[in-house]
Amino acid sequence: MAIVFVPYALRKYCEDKNIVEISGKTLGELIDNLESRYPGTKAHLLEEGSLKPGVAAVVNHTTTRKGLLEKIDDDSEIHFINAVSGGSV
Amino acid sequence: MVATFEPKKDYKVVGTRPIRHDGYDKVTGKAIYGADIKLPGLIWGSVARSPHAHAKIISIDTTEAKKMDGVLAVITHEDMPKAENKMVDLGEGSVNFKWASEKLMANNKVIYKGQPVAAIAAIDRHVAEEAARKIFVEYEVLDSVTNVVDAMKENAPIILEDLIGDDLGEKIHNTNMSEHIRHDFGDVEKSMEDSDHIFEGEFNMEMVHQGYIEPHNATAAWNEDDQIKIWTSTQGAFPARTQIAGILQVNVSQVKVTPLEIGGGFGGKIPVYFEPIAAILSKKSGRPVKMVMERTAIFETTGPTPGGKIKIKLGVNNDMKINSAISEIWFEAGANPGGMIGPAAMCIYAPYNIPNMRIDAWDILVNKPKIAAYRAPGSPQVAFAMESLVDELCQELSWDSLEFRIKNASKSGTRRGDGVRFSKIGLEEVLSAAKASDHWNSPLGTPSPGIKRGRGIASGYWFNIGLKSAANLAVNSDGSVILTEGSTDIGGSRASMAMHVAEVLGIDAHDVKPNIVDTDSIGFTDVTGGSRTTYATGYACWEAANNLVIELKKRVSILWDVTPEEISFIDGVFSYNNEEKIISFKDLSSKLGDLGGPATSTGSVDLSSAGDGFGMHIVDLDIDVETGKTDVVRYTAIQDVGTAIHPSYVEGQLQGGAVQGIGWALNEEYYMLDNGSMANSSFLDYRMPTSLDLPKIDTILVEVPNPLHPYGVRGVGEVPICPPIPAIANAIKNAIGVRLYDTPMNAGRIIKNISIK
Numbered sequence: 001m002a003i004v005f006v007p008y009a010l011r012k013y014c015e016d017k018n019i020v021e022i023s024g025k026t027l028g029e030l031i032d033n034l035e036s037r038y039p040g041t042k043a044h045l046l047e048e049g050s051l052k053p054g055v056a057a058v059v060n061h062t063t064t065r066k067g068l069l070e071k072i073d074d075d076s077e078i079h080f081i082n083a084v085s086g087g088s089v
Numbered sequence: 090m091v092a093t094f095e096p097k098k099d100y101k102v103v104g105t106r107p108i109r110h111d112g113y114d115k116v117t118g119k120a121i122y123g124a125d126i127k128l129p130g131l132i133w134g135s136v137a138r139s140p141h142a143h144a145k146i147i148s149i150d151t152t153e154a155k156k157m158d159g160v161l162a163v164i165t166h167e168d169m170p171k172a173e174n175k176m177v178d179l180g181e182g183s184v185n186f187k188w189a190s191e192k193l194m195a196n197n198k199v200i201y202k203g204q205p206v207a208a209i210a211a212i213d214r215h216v217a218e219e220a221a222r223k224i225f226v227e228y229e230v231l232d233s234v235t236n237v238v239d240a241m242k243e244n245a246p247i248i249l250e251d252l253i254g255d256d257l258g259e260k261i262h263n264t265n266m267s268e269h270i271r272h273d274f275g276d277v278e279k280s281m282e283d284s285d286h287i288f289e290g291e292f293n294m295e296m297v298h299q300g301y302i303e304p305h306n307a308t309a310a311w312n313e314d315d316q317i318k319i320w321t322s323t324q325g326a327f328p329a330r331t332q333i334a335g336i337l338q339v340n341v342s343q344v345k346v347t348p349l350e351i352g353g354g355f356g357g358k359i360p361v362y363f364e365p366i367a368a369i370l371s372k373k374s375g376r377p378v379k380m381v382m383e384r385t386a387i388f389e390t391t392g393p394t395p396g397g398k399i400k401i402k403l404g405v406n407n408d409m410k411i412n413s414a415i416s417e418i419w420f421e422a423g424a425n426p427g428g429m430i431g432p433a434a435m436c437i438y439a440p441y442n443i444p445n446m447r448i449d450a451w452d453i454l455v456n457k458p459k460i461a462a463y464r465a466p467g468s469p470q471v472a473f474a475m476e477s478l479v480d481e482l483c484q485e486l487s488w489d490s491l492e493f494r495i496k497n498a499s500k501s502g503t504r505r506g507d508g509v510r511f512s513k514i515g516l517e518e519v520l521s522a523a524k525a526s527d528h529w530n531s532p533l534g535t536p537s538p539g540i541k542r543g544r545g546i547a548s549g550y551w552f553n554i555g556l557k558s559a560a561n562l563a564v565n566s567d568g569s570v571i572l573t574e575g576s577t578d579i580g581g582s583r584a585s586m587a588m589h590v591a592e593v594l595g596i597d598a599h600d601v602k603p604n605i606v607d608t609d610s611i612g613f614t615d616v617t618g619g620s621r622t623t624y625a626t627g628y629a630c631w632e633a634a635n636n637l638v639i640e641l642k643k644r645v646s647i648l649w650d651v652t653p654e655e656i657s658f659i660d661g662v663f664s665y666n667n668e669e670k671i672i673s674f675k676d677l678s679s680k681l682g683d684l685g686g687p688a689t690s691t692g693s694v695d696l697s698s699a700g701d702g703f704g705m706h707i708v709d710l711d712i713d714v715e716t717g718k719t720d721v722v723r724y725t726a727i728q729d730v731g732t733a734i735h736p737s738y739v740e741g742q743l744q745g746g747a748v749q750g751i752g753w754a755l756n757e758e759y760y761m762l763d764n765g766s767m768a769n770s771s772f773l774d775y776r777m778p779t780s781l782d783l784p785k786i787d788t789i790l791v792e793v794p795n796p797l798h799p800y801g802v803r804g805v806g807e808v809p810i811c812p813p814i815p816a817i818a819n820a821i822k823n824a825i826g827v828r829l830y831d832t833p834m835n836a837g838r839i840i841k842n843i844s845i846k
Contacts, residue, residue, distance in 0.1 A: 008270070008271040009270075044258065054176060054183050062698050065696065081431065082270060082432075083183065
């Protein structure tokens with residue numbers, strides 16, 4: 001199962017754990033499974049079916065550019081961080 | 090799966106220094122900048138601005154302005170389309186278009202000095218400016234806050250009443266705090282308690298501006314068919330189009346942005362300011378409208394980089410290892426949310442492998458212009474704090490500060506502050522290069538009487554972004570290649586893009602003709618910013634060139650009556666069967682008319698990262714102990730640049746970043762008055778360094794190829810502004826024995842601290 005680093009703001013939904021193991025073949029599936037195990041998390045990550053504006057998902061070393069379609073391996077490490085890029089006004 | 094590449098060394102074009110393609114036009118004054126635009130029927134726009142930093146708008150009277158001869162249109166917030174108050178994902182960032190719109194034209198209240206309250210279009214600039222002075226606004230002046238401490242006080246005036254702050258996931262109202270984030274891992278408290286030594290510091294920084302020479306400008310023509318043409322100086326024509334369309338509430342396909350030459354941006358020309366206003370004035374007047382911003386307005390109303398407060402606590406052990414780190418970052422957002430706390434948190438501990446860490450960061454509204462990106466936004470500030478404290482603890486414990494950095498250096502697999510692991514990085518190579526450098530191994534020398542000399546070092550980090558880029562190629566019959574791309578050329582990117590293509594095609598870089606085109610003429614391309622252009626647009630150029638080779642092999646297969654798979658292409662020559670048949674790229678190009686017609690290709694990418702970048706700077710400086718004047722006498726910037734496509738432009742990036750960092754360290758600040766006004770909003774009073782102030786900045790390029798790019802390119806433009814501020818602080822401490830915890834470290838502050846000592 002993939003390792004998810006739980007953002008601080010979501011730990012109250014995850015029994016105060018900072019790391020949880022969650023399965024999922026894609027990032028979208030992983031977030032669904034995270035929500036099943038820890039209800040309340042998904043609303044902080046997704047909005048209208050996509051990652052929320054301002055939220056970036058890092059899979060292993062790199063920020064995903066495929067959003068919820070990003071493939072996840074069993075040994076993947078996932079972080080949800082503040083999105084940082086060039087277009088913000 | 091992300092593609093990876095093995096490093097090469099036998100390049101023909103990469104690593105050379107051809108003259109830039111736009112060089113002649115720029116040095117002879119022929120290049121077209123935004124203020125040069127002339128169109129039939131062109132008129133001028135001007136804005137009336139708020140004299141207050143925080144005030145309710147009771148009424149706006151435009152009667153006198155409208156009566157003036159030559160005035161063709163007057164607009165206020167009533168003419169701005171009403172955008173929804175929610176965050177919208179742009180694909181390359183997020184924006185609240187309501188706030189973005191009100192930032193450009195105040196609605197009900199003003200929240201920073203200089204905020205536009207009305208705009209005028211008139212037959213010429215003088216009439217437009219005179220009419221702006223005849224806009225009469227009645228205000229109810231409110232208390233203002235201009236720093237993070239005051240903005241967080243219990244009874245602080247609230248800047249945005251509709252702001253809902255996010256405090257570690259909890260929604261809060263009636264606040265100036267837009268966001269509080271936290272990253273942590275390991276057992277921070279216990280590890281701190283168990284550390285052999287604990288050091289703490291509190292650092293304060295003032296807001297600074299990018300200080301680009303060319304002013305903001307925009308020309309707009311809103312046509313009868315509701316197609317909107319914009320000519321502007323921008324770091325990203327497509328992100329500008331997205332913002333303009335969002336603020337005007339039209340489809341992106343209705344807006345065509347033509348990027349003109351740019352006289353500096355450094356992140357500050359990503360947001361739009363005049364473009365939507367000029368467009369609405371154009372719609373209302375039926376004429377194309379041009380606007381050019383004055384320097385005072387640039388300082389007072391366009392995005393600077395945040396000041397704020399940073400506290401750090403480090404626990405170290407007697408084995409010279411950092412055991413624990415805790416930090417708190419308060420950054421100004423300006424008058425709208427969306428500061429730089431995210432990248433600051435990513436960067437603060439990046440050069441160090443620290444097993445236990447915590448970071449809290451707050452984004453705080455103040456009555457100042459909304460901040461914008463400025464070269465590694467957020468990183469120089471936290472580097473000042475972290476690198477100063479590292480220097481302090483090394484001095485206290487009599488440790489060699491370079492050896493300490495080497496011993497604690499991040500490597501591939503080390504976690505940065507937000508928990509993400511580094512992939513392949515070159516920090517250790519950078520530190521080794523610094524240790525072996527002539528500068529580090531040279532004695533300080535003896536300064537003149539009355540002068541104290543000191544040396545300082547500091548590291549810096551930026552993560553470098555990837556994102557979207559597109560490139561098109563077309564072959565001319567004389568063997569040259571037309572390259573079409575969408576990245577604004579700020580630091581010589583035409584040359585480096587052409588070199589990407591030339592390397593693949595085996596031709597001279599000058600046989601590739603780069604063109605930067607409008608948003609109707611190329612695929613979506615993100616900003617020239619985030620140190621992404623050479624990496625991502627270069628990657629798209631490389632891909633387009635490889636696709637062109639595939640296309641040309643098909644043409645050669647017609648010529649020789651063989652299959653494309655049987656044809657080789659090496660160093661610009663197509664060959665078949667061990668060179669039984671050969672034809673050069675140039676010879677083939679003249680035959681394409683009989684081989685299927687024009688040969689074209691395209692490349693497009695959406696990349697996640699341009700590779701993490703690290704640098705170290707070494708500075709020697711002299712301080713006149715009587716006047717406090719500081720002179721930088723020697724400076725060396727060392728950086729892992731991946732592969733330098735055009736080394737001169739890479740060196741230029743290192744030198745430019747260092748110079749901006751030196752100015753930030755020693756002189757630059759928004760000097761704010763109690764009423765929320767900036768007291769030094771001119772280049773006379775906002776002291777930036779000139780070539781007369783500085784020695785030549787020496788550079789050492791360390792090349793650790795980035796496996797994510799075909800040539801090993803790593804982003805380079807932002808890292809070099811991170812080390813200068815702490816390097817100078819450390820050198821000042823070394824020179825006069827006093828550590829400064831606040832910027833700017835100007836003569837007055839130095840003298841004051843010398844006298845306290």
